[in-house]
Amino acid sequence: MLHEAARRRSIAVISHPDAGKSTLTEALALHAKAIETAGAVHGKGDRAGVVSDWMEMEQERGISITSAALQLTYGDVIINLLDTPGHADFSEDTYRVLTAVDAAVMLLDSAKGLEPQTLKLFEVCRRRGVPVITLINKWDRPGKEALELCDELSERIDLPPTPLNWPIGEAGRFLGLLDIPTGDVHTYERAPGGAKIAAETRIPAAAAREQFGGDYADAADGAGLLDAPDVASFLAGRTTPLLFGAALANIGVRQLLDTIVELAPAPSARPDLRGDGAAERAAVRELDAPFSGFVFKMQAGMDKKHRDHVAFVRVCSGRFERGMTVTHERSGRPFATKYALQVFGRDRETIEEAFPGDVVGLVNASVLAVGDSLFEPDGPAVRFPPMPAFAPEHFALARVKDPGQSKKFRKGIAQLQQEGVVQILVSELRGDATPILAAVGPLQFEVATHRMEHEFGAPVVLEHLDLSVARLVSAEDAPVVAQAAGTEIVRRADGTLLALFRDVWRMRSVQRDRPGISLEPLIADGVGGGPAD
Numbered sequence: 001m002l003h004e005a006a007r008r009r010s011i012a013v014i015s016h017p018d019a020g021k022s023t024l025t026e027a028l029a030l031h032a033k034a035i036e037t038a039g040a041v042h043g044k045g046d047r048a049g050v051v052s053d054w055m056e057m058e059q060e061r062g063i064s065i066t067s068a069a070l071q072l073t074y075g076d077v078i079i080n081l082l083d084t085p086g087h088a089d090f091s092e093d094t095y096r097v098l099t100a101v102d103a104a105v106m107l108l109d110s111a112k113g114l115e116p117q118t119l120k121l122f123e124v125c126r127r128r129g130v131p132v133i134t135l136i137n138k139w140d141r142p143g144k145e146a147l148e149l150c151d152e153l154s155e156r157i158d159l160p161p162t163p164l165n166w167p168i169g170e171a172g173r174f175l176g177l178l179d180i181p182t183g184d185v186h187t188y189e190r191a192p193g194g195a196k197i198a199a200e201t202r203i204p205a206a207a208a209r210e211q212f213g214g215d216y217a218d219a220a221d222g223a224g225l226l227d228a229p230d231v232a233s234f235l236a237g238r239t240t241p242l243l244f245g246a247a248l249a250n251i252g253v254r255q256l257l258d259t260i261v262e263l264a265p266a267p268s269a270r271p272d273l274r275g276d277g278a279a280e281r282a283a284v285r286e287l288d289a290p291f292s293g294f295v296f297k298m299q300a301g302m303d304k305k306h307r308d309h310v311a312f313v314r315v316c317s318g319r320f321e322r323g324m325t326v327t328h329e330r331s332g333r334p335f336a337t338k339y340a341l342q343v344f345g346r347d348r349e350t351i352e353e354a355f356p357g358d359v360v361g362l363v364n365a366s367v368l369a370v371g372d373s374l375f376e377p378d379g380p381a382v383r384f385p386p387m388p389a390f391a392p393e394h395f396a397l398a399r400v401k402d403p404g405q406s407k408k409f410r411k412g413i414a415q416l417q418q419e420g421v422v423q424i425l426v427s428e429l430r431g432d433a434t435p436i437l438a439a440v441g442p443l444q445f446e447v448a449t450h451r452m453e454h455e456f457g458a459p460v461v462l463e464h465l466d467l468s469v470a471r472l473v474s475a476e477d478a479p480v481v482a483q484a485a486g487t488e489i490v491r492r493a494d495g496t497l498l499a500l501f502r503d504v505w506r507m508r509s510v511q512r513d514r515p516g517i518s519l520e521p522l523i524a525d526g527v528g529g530g531p532a533d
Contacts, residue, residue, distance in 0.1 A: 001319050001355060005287050008357030009264045010080045010314070012097050014125070015107035016115035020137045024107060024247040024256075025070065025083040030197060031253045032072035032079070069312060069343050069359045077261045080359050092420060092440055093297070095388050096370060098124050100296040100314040102357065103264040105256065106134045106240070107247075110143030110171045113152045122157055125237075131265065132240050134161060135256055140190075140246040143171030147222055153240065161242035162230065165255055166223040168215050175212060176203075177244060177252055178219045180228075184208060185216070190249040198250045235265055267357035270316045273383045287356050290379025291318035291326065295372045296387070298365075298419040309415065310343065311365035311372075316384065318376060320354040329373035329383050339363035370420050391470050391522035392423055392438035395500060396445055397463040399434055405458040406433075412456030417493055422448050425490035425498065428482075436465065436490055465500075469507050471519040473499040480517055484510045498522075 013021045029035045072079040082101060084094040098104065104125050106118065125132055136149055146167060154160045168185060169175040176187040183205030188198040209216050226242075233239040241263055245252020269284040285292055297312035322340040327333070341361035342351040354360045362368065371387035400409035413435055417424040422445070423438040430436070439445055445462060453459040467488065473481055478497050482489045486502035487510060499519060501507040511519060 002288055004319075004355040005357060006266045007076060008078050008080065008267055008355060009103070009260055010082075010101045010267065010357045010359075011260060011264060012082045012084055012094075012101040012104045012130075013107060014084055014094065014098075014104050014118070014121040016109070016112070016117040019107045019109045019112075019115070019118070020247045021083055021107055024105070024135070024137065024253070025068075025081060027194075027247045027250045027253040028079075028081060028257060029070060029072060030250060031257055032074045034070065034072050069361075071342055071359070074257050074261060078358075079257075079260060080357055082359075092388075094121060095124055096296050096420070098128060098130060099385075099387065100294075100312075100359070101130065102267055103131050103133065103260070105260070106132045108134065108136050108149065110136050110138045110149065110244075111141065113144055113149050114156055119157065122159075129237060131235050131237055132159070133234075133256070133259055133264065134159075134240045134242050135247075135252070136242070136244045137247050139167050139171050139244050140174045140249055140251065141172055145170065146244070147225065150226060150242070153242075159240050160227065160238075162227050162234070162239050163223050163242040164229060164259060165243050165252065166219045167244045168212055168219050174246065174251075175215060176208075177255070178208075178216070178223065179255075180223050183220070185212065186255075188249070188251045190251070194248045194250055196250070197253075200254070229263070231263060234263060267316075271385055273385060274381065285317045285382050285384075287317050289317040289382075290376035291320050291324070292316050292373065292375040292379075292382045292384075293320070293360070294374070294384040295365075295368050295370055298368070298370055309365070309419070310341065310361040310363055311368040312343070313360045313362055313374065315354050315356050315358045315360060317356055317382075318379070320358070320360055322350065322352050325377065326374045327377045327381070328367060329375065329381065330369075331367065333367075334377065335365075335367065335374065337362060366418075369418055392440060393468050393470075394439045394442050394445070395425075395465040395467045396437045396439075397430070397434055397465060398437050398448075399461045399463070401459040401461050408456050408458035409452070409460065412452045412458050415456070416448055416451065421451070423492065425492060425500075427488055427490050429488070437462070438470070466502055467500045469501040469504050470522055471499045471501070471507065472522060473497050473517070473519060477517040477519075480514055481510060481519075484513070 013025055015021050068083045070081045072081055082097050084097050106122060150161045163180055165180060166178040167174060168178055176185045178185055185203045185208035187201045187203060190198045229241050230239060234241055241259055243252055243255055243259060267287060269286045272283045272285040274283055293313040293315045295311045295313055299310050323338055325334045325336050328335045340351050341348040341363060343361040351360060373382055373384045375382040400406055413424055416422055425436040425438050426432045427436055437445060437448060449460055449462060475497060478489045481487055481499045486506045488500045490498050490500060492498060
């Protein structure tokens with residue numbers, strides 16, 4: 001079991017929208033021979049779409065809306081790769097995925113450098129102790145200078161880059177990649193449309209110096225200004241191994257795979273919260289303990305033929321075997337794992353066993369929810385840290401368009417809540433027949449309404465509410481706060497009471513007029529709820 005765990009690498013790809021995450025995921029799958037032809041995000045003509053963007057809305061819009069899991073075998077190493085949404089409106093999904101990986105690949109657009117959403121996601125990685133490998137993408141297009149991008153990493157996020165390769169030629173005049181340890185240069189002949197692996201030629205250092213002349217010298221000088229990679233500082237989050245490439249042309253992807261295999265950490269012991277109340281203490285779940293894992297994602301609608309939903313479980317310890325009965329920590333009840341899958345985008349196949357670092361899809365897991373812990377009943381109980389919950393900033397009242405579809409409406413709303421697509425809040429004034437949808441960004445509403453109509457057959461009408469700030473409020477203070485204009489008291493699914501305000505100034509006015517009340521910000525894992533905090 002420990003040998004199998006040591007072969008695993010669990011990786012998330014993070015970036016700002018349009019930096020090329022899904023394209024890179026496709027290129028990694030192509031180089032690992034998991035697919036024969038790379039699709040395109042906008043899959044035109046005979047070109048297929050990318051395997052990680054399987055939802056209809058993702059294919060129509062050309063953006064990632066939900067995270068996708070793929071397992072790749074590269075040499076003797078198994079890479080569990082999680083492609084994440086880049087758009088800020090879907091941050092919750094990305095943040096949850098980052099709890100399930102051991103390292104991240106941060107993708108930067110060569111023309112744009114560090115962008116706002118990349119900065120947010122990097123800070124989550126830093127807080128969680130997730131080491132980061134950086135790939136500067138789109139070097140075949142005009143962009144910034146290599147050293148300027150390196151300065152951004154050092155100065156803006158205090159993460160000095162340690163290059164493994166360096167581009168020959170500036171962005172948009174890409175001639176090849178200098179392999180820094182050897183001095184050799186790799187040149188590429190791009191396949192039409194980037195559907196196949198680019199033909200790669202390795203030119204020995206002496207011949208490359210003669211062939212590329214001043215461009216070779218400039219590349220060597222530029223790379224020489226930065227420190228060499230150091231595994232210990234990378235794993236500690238103090239530096240980032242740096243590579244250059246062009247994912248759409250499948251250039252530099254093999255080097256990234258090699259870096260993941262050589263530098264990214266294998267699974268290790270995970271924090272385990274055991275005990276109750278004051279007796280709760282932090283411990284660790286060792287890899288060789290009996291099976292345990294946690295649910296980091298729920299997803300319905302993956303199989304159009306069946307209205308099943310899949311719980312994505314990160315294996316943390318022990319060996320998972322299909323058919324084993326595990327304990328559901330939250331309820332204390334047994335849970336059978338007869339229907340266990342390995343998921344590759346939308347495709348699925350039955351899996352018989354899995355090891356730490358792997359992602360297992362459990363089908364028809366209606367009793368499970370995001371954040372739930374599972375463990376083998378013969379071993380010690382385990383409770384992994386809770387998933388982050390985020391402060392919503394957009395609110396809309398949901399009503400079923402056709403009252404005759406009320407049953408489907410309730411079922412769909414419950415499913416969206418279970419998956420974490422949106423937060424579902426119930427107002428004590430409006431009742432549960434007209435729930436309030438709460439979201440980090442408005443695109444979450446579009447996903448929710450699309451799925452309610454097309455998956456559950458219950459089109460909804462949304463009435464956007466003039467509210468933008470949420471705060472935790474006690475049962476004692478709630479009636480007092482509810483009397484203030486521009487506020488509303490709602491209840492989350494877990495029973496927590498929230499006070500919703502029109503804006504931060506309204507909230508501050510309520511606090512000033514009622515100094516005895518307590519309004520606590522919703523902060524998840526050190527991530528604030530926006531400017532209102």
